[in-house]
Amino acid sequence: MNTYIGTVVAIHGQQARVKIEQKPGEQRPKQLDCWNACEAKRGMRVLVERQEVEAGKAKLIARGIPVLTAVAGAAFGRAMAHFFPLPQWQVVLGSTVIWLLLGWNYARNFRKVVNPRGAQWTVTGYYSDGMIPGVDDPVSSEEE
Numbered sequence: 001m002n003t004y005i006g007t008v009v010a011i012h013g014q015q016a017r018v019k020i021e022q023k024p025g026e027q028r029p030k031q032l033d034c035w036n037a038c039e040a041k042r043g044m045r046v047l048v049e050r051q052e053v054e055a056g057k058a059k060l061i062a063r064g065i066p067v068l069t070a071v072a073g074a075a076f077g078r079a080m081a082h083f084f085p086l087p088q089w090q091v092v093l094g095s096t097v098i099w100l101l102l103g104w105n106y107a108r109n110f111r112k113v114v115n116p117r118g119a120q121w122t123v124t125g126y127y128s129d130g131m132i133p134g135v136d137d138p139v140s141s142e143e144e
Contacts, residue, residue, distance in 0.1 A: 002049065002050050004020045004021075004029075004032070004048045004049075005020070005045065005047060005127050006018040006019050006020040006021055006032070006045070006046060006048055007019050007021070007043065007045055007046070008041065008042050008043060008046055008123070009031070009042065010042065011040075011041070011042055013109065014035060014109060015033055015034070015035065015036060016033075016035075016036035016040060016046075016123055017031055017033055017034075018031065018032050018034050018046060018048050018121075019031050020032060020048070032048055033121065034048055034120075034121040034122055034123050035120055035121070035122045035123065036123050037122050037123055037124060038123050038124065038125060038126065040123050040126065045128070046123045046126055046127055047123070047124050047126070047127050048121055048122070048123055049121070049122055049124045050119050051119065051120055051121075051122045051124075052119050053114050053119065053120060058110075061107075062107045062110055062111050062114075063107075065103045065106055065107040065110065066100055066103035066104050066107055067103075068103065069099045069100060069102055069103025070099060070103065072099055073096040073097070073098060073099025073100060074092055074095065074096045076095050076099065077091045077092035077093070077094065077096060078091075078092050080095065
């Protein structure tokens with residue numbers, strides 16, 4: 001498993017562009033587009049690892065997200081219907097469509113991150129100068 005140390009240079013939604021620290025002559029990627037699991041901010045030093053995702057599980061997630069968001073949208077619309085001067089079915093339908101679009105967008109982003117081989121680069125933790133990669137555990141976002 002490859003583990004790199006780098007600095008977050010840009011954030012785009014749930015994606016982070018990380019500049020990898022290199023010594024002269026090292027053969028490493030200079031920048032990686034990673035899933036920002038730790039919600040790291042721009043300028044933070046982070047640990048980046050390649051995580052494997054099973055192809056079947058990735059397909060299930062990508063197809064299940066829109067279905068689950070549509071169900072959640074219908075439940076939300078039904079709960080909120082009595083606040084609007086419209087028939088209940090219209091509020092439920094509108095809420096379902098909006099939530100379904102959000103789910104499709106999230107699933108599309110997931111498919112972009114998980115490449116066809118089923119692996120993705122992920123920001124897994126924060127890095128400080130006193131840490132030894134692979135030996136010390138990174139500081140989790142809950143402790144800060």
